[in-house]
Amino acid sequence: MPVMPSSAPSVEKGPTLRNDSFSDRRDSVNKLETGCLSIIVLGASGDLAKKKTFPALFNLYRQGFLQSSGVHIFGYARTKISDDELRARIRGYLVHGKGGPPHTHSEDVSKFLQLIKYVSGSYDAEDRFRLLDKEISKHEISKNIQEGSSQRLFYLALPPLVYPTVCKMIRRFCMNKYNHGGWTRIVVEKPFGKDLESAEKLSTQLGDLFDESQLYRIDHYLGKELVQNLLVLRFANRFFLPLWNRDNIDNIQIVFREDFGTEGRGGYFDEYGIIRDIFQNHLLQVLCLVAMEKPVSLRPEHIRDEKVKVLQSVLPIKSEEVVLGQYEGYRDDPTVPDSSNTPTFATVVLRIDNERWEGVPFILKAGKALNSRKAEIRVQFKDVPGDIFRCKRQGRNEFVIRLQPSEAMYMKLTVKQPGLEMSTILSELDLSYGQRYQGVTIPEAYERLILDTIRGDQQHFVRRDELKAAWEIFTPLLHRIDDGELKPLPYKPGSRGPVEADVLLSKAGYRQTHGYVWISPSL
Numbered sequence: 001m002p003v004m005p006s007s008a009p010s011v012e013k014g015p016t017l018r019n020d021s022f023s024d025r026r027d028s029v030n031k032l033e034t035g036c037l038s039i040i041v042l043g044a045s046g047d048l049a050k051k052k053t054f055p056a057l058f059n060l061y062r063q064g065f066l067q068s069s070g071v072h073i074f075g076y077a078r079t080k081i082s083d084d085e086l087r088a089r090i091r092g093y094l095v096h097g098k099g100g101p102p103h104t105h106s107e108d109v110s111k112f113l114q115l116i117k118y119v120s121g122s123y124d125a126e127d128r129f130r131l132l133d134k135e136i137s138k139h140e141i142s143k144n145i146q147e148g149s150s151q152r153l154f155y156l157a158l159p160p161l162v163y164p165t166v167c168k169m170i171r172r173f174c175m176n177k178y179n180h181g182g183w184t185r186i187v188v189e190k191p192f193g194k195d196l197e198s199a200e201k202l203s204t205q206l207g208d209l210f211d212e213s214q215l216y217r218i219d220h221y222l223g224k225e226l227v228q229n230l231l232v233l234r235f236a237n238r239f240f241l242p243l244w245n246r247d248n249i250d251n252i253q254i255v256f257r258e259d260f261g262t263e264g265r266g267g268y269f270d271e272y273g274i275i276r277d278i279f280q281n282h283l284l285q286v287l288c289l290v291a292m293e294k295p296v297s298l299r300p301e302h303i304r305d306e307k308v309k310v311l312q313s314v315l316p317i318k319s320e321e322v323v324l325g326q327y328e329g330y331r332d333d334p335t336v337p338d339s340s341n342t343p344t345f346a347t348v349v350l351r352i353d354n355e356r357w358e359g360v361p362f363i364l365k366a367g368k369a370l371n372s373r374k375a376e377i378r379v380q381f382k383d384v385p386g387d388i389f390r391c392k393r394q395g396r397n398e399f400v401i402r403l404q405p406s407e408a409m410y411m412k413l414t415v416k417q418p419g420l421e422m423s424t425i426l427s428e429l430d431l432s433y434g435q436r437y438q439g440v441t442i443p444e445a446y447e448r449l450i451l452d453t454i455r456g457d458q459q460h461f462v463r464r465d466e467l468k469a470a471w472e473i474f475t476p477l478l479h480r481i482d483d484g485e486l487k488p489l490p491y492k493p494g495s496r497g498p499v500e501a502d503v504l505l506s507k508a509g510y511r512q513t514h515g516y517v518w519i520s521p522s523l
């Protein structure tokens with residue numbers, strides 16, 4: 001139970017579990033969000049706010065999920081700027097969308113920007129948080145709603161070191177005042193801690209102030225279309241049910257690659273490294289959805305219970321099943337120390353000690369400054385016993401789920417080569433979203449996740465025990481790296497990473513298919 005500071009108003013305990021079934025969930029899609037909602041972006045002057053948070057809010061507004069009649073947005077940060085200056089900073093990111101040509105809805109942009117107000121102040125200034133509360137209340141009063149029925153969403157687009165202070169301020173001065181159906185929710189960004197101990201400390205600090213149902217730990221990979229599709233694929237298709245186990249699957253890779261380095265974020269990155277930045281959160285969340293057992297229902301708690309169980313079944317990582325890399329030129333960044341031991345690349349083999357997965361390596365790989373940008377899951381099946389077609393050397397069956405770019409899933413399978421001869425060839429069954437769902441816009445991860453927070457759906461957010469289990473897996477390895485016991489190997493920017501990683505991959509059992517390249521179908 002959270003400790004209520006004596007000055008704290010009584011608040012609601014957050015939403016109860018809702019939406020038992022998928023059809024309930026589907027029915028709620030496309031409903032406008034009604035009521036009096038205040039969204040407060042703390043750290044509004046920062047990079048995440050302008051690139052992701054405000055554009056996501058704009059997209060929700062443009063699609064009618066947020067209505068001008070009910071919603072107001074507040075920015076808060078130390079930088080002393082006016083409302084209009086904040087609006088001007090954000091405008092470019094709304095007008096241009098995802099790097100494409102300017103949208104044609106500049107009227108929408110202007111109307112949206114008018115919903116934003118800015119309050120400046122430091123993150124521990126009581127008077128500034130009182131002022132913020134006053135501004136929020138002003139908006140609520142103007143909507144003539146019953147006191148206590150308002151909805152307040154605080155989005156912490158801030159470095160985690162200020163979370164405890166900011167959360168104390170919110171708790172003391174800015175909560176929804178009475179329990180009349182309203183709520184107060186807090187969205188926190190990663191990195192949530194640096195290791196098990198610091199993450200647990202932060203969890204306790206926040207847990208003393210807010211109930212778990214009020215805390216939304218965001219991992220934007222959980223908002224990606226094909227990540228959200230994983231449970232449907234696995235549990236709504238008869239095809240996969242009997243195959244998804246150690247009897248049929250040889251190995252599974254979960255891969256994240258970027259073709260750019262840490263440009264502009266070297267200082268931040270060097271403190272964390274690729275394992276804290278990508279493995280402990282994004283890759284592990286994907287692993288959970290690939291490896292977990294079927295949940296009792298689609299209730300968020302049932303899903304998250306299964307995720308925790310699979311994380312708790314991961315065996316300690318062996319140093320010989322780790323390859324670390326650092327790209328040449330990384331240390332040229334003036335904000336990165338010359339002696340930095342921080343990995344910008346890693347391949348790590350995880351082993352899950354349960355009935356379904358014993359003996360199946362989960363090979364997690366992520367790197368910056370590599371030869372391509374993509375994220376995918378590659379499930380490689382075992383060889384067919386009794387190879388009467390002598391097709392083994394052509395390659396194994398694989399099921400590939402491409403998370404980005406160009407969302408797709410394809411199955412590599414052996415077929416008869418068309419023609420008179422009885423020869424075989426590796427081909428694919430291909431579901432490329434761009435081709436199959438023409439004209440459908442796939443929402444940005446942040447858009448989806450913010451809508452979930454407004455609806456009180458915690459399915460795609462990381463629960464405290466899940467976070468703890470994730471840190472338990474990587475903390476011993478991180479400490480070995482921090483102590484200099486494990487060192488990254490150099491690799492050339494634009495390459496596949498250290499060659500030792502490919503050696504580890506093949507030792508773990510992955511068999512590369514030679515001569516086969518999947519070509520994304522053109523429209």
Ligand SMILES: NC(=O)C1=CN([C@@H]2O[C@H](COP(=O)(O)OP(=O)(O)OC[C@H]3O[C@@H](n4cnc5c(N)ncnc54)[C@H](OP(=O)(O)O)[C@@H]3O)[C@@H](O)[C@H]2O)C=CC1
Pocket residue numbers: 043044045046047048049051077078079123156157158159160162189190191
């Ligand atoms: N940027 C991104 O693409 C991503 C970011 N994140 C996470 O989101 C959060 C915000 O990221 P981002 O916007 O990049 O961060 P920024 O460094 O841009 O910080 C956001 C704002 O916080 C304030 N701030 C910065 N440093 C401090 C400090 N030491 N003490 C107090 N306030 C500070 C600044 O506002 P002011 O000085 O005006 O108060 C700044 O504008 C972080 O937790 C980050 O890890 C997660 C995924 C991607």
Ligand SMILES: O=C1O[C@H](COP(=O)(O)O)[C@@H](O)[C@H](O)[C@H]1O
Pocket residue numbers: 220258277278375
């Ligand atoms: O969280 C992070 O993710 C981005 C990659 O996100 P994506 O949606 O573009 O795949 C990564 O660049 C960044 O280092 C990391 O902090």
